[in-house]
Amino acid sequence: MAIPNYAEIRDGLRAFYTRSQRMFDRLAAPYGLSVARLVLMAYIAEHGGVRSADIIKDFSLAPRTVTEAIDAMEAEGIVLRRADPSDRRAKVISLTPAGEKLLKKVEPLRERLSEQLLSVLSRQEQAQFAELLGKLNRRLDELEANADQSDAG
């Protein structure tokens, strides 16, 4: 039996992720956006009003990353932060009308590029790819849980 070629997977994944990321960034750049901001905007739009902590948790990001991104988007009038009336520690982030408008314009372009990229796979292969990613992410959950255990122990 052949030795598993982890390097091929690592390199293929790195190449695809970074290259496709760059392609999406170039798509969004003319609108003053990046994929990172587009993803945040879509998330905020989907959930209505969110807290920084929600984003940190759902995207596995560092607090610093989120504060900085929201700061920049707030300065550009895309999002706004209001005090949370139910918890004086928290702030509620939502899209401004301008932010919603921008999202509605750029989101279809992202979907179109996704299509151009992913339609090279058959429906079955797309489902396979999603399933493999799901397995790998669940494996990460396990390994992270173990790491936390070690920390505590």
Next chain:
Amino acid sequence: MAIPNYAEIRDGLRAFYTRSQRMFDRLAAPYGLSVARLVLMAYIAEHGGVRSADIIKDFSLAPRTVTEAIDAMEAEGIVLRRADPSDRRAKVISLTPAGEKLLKKVEPLRERLSEQLLSVLSRQEQAQFAELLGKLNRRLDELEANADQSDAG
């Protein structure tokens, strides 16, 4: 027929890539390394002496990224730059003995974490995953070629 769920693939890919990347970074951190530097070191070791332009091409990186990484690694005594005798524009990058020693120590840890992560997939699934990534990367080649054509036209 169901509409392809591109968002699931996008989100799954983003989550897996960024989370696993962070896990590898934490593995390398005690040795003063990052995945990015580990990857560069492995490439330099494999090829003996390389030029900045080789790295830029083979990893699809911006020139800035490479110069900065090599600068930092040179300052730490991991790599060294020599003038290329055959081309006075170029410099040849190679690992120092200390760099080789460090790589030999850390590379097995990377392989071990790859195993822990990817062994959740069967051999067949690993092969599938690699093949799907290959298809997607070739698709990126096509799209990038089209983009270049548009630029020129």
Next chain:
DNA sequence: GAAGATTGAGTTGTCAATCTTC
């Protein structure tokens, strides 16, 4: 003490411009 948000310092990446040599 823990949760929510922010901030300081540093890495890895981008784009765009520059300088030297081919």
Next chain:
DNA sequence: GAAGATTGACAACTCAATCTTC
């Protein structure tokens, strides 16, 4: 003019520390 390397300015991420409120 094109290729090889570097640099300035900036985005998006990390870790670690801090401050307020629960």
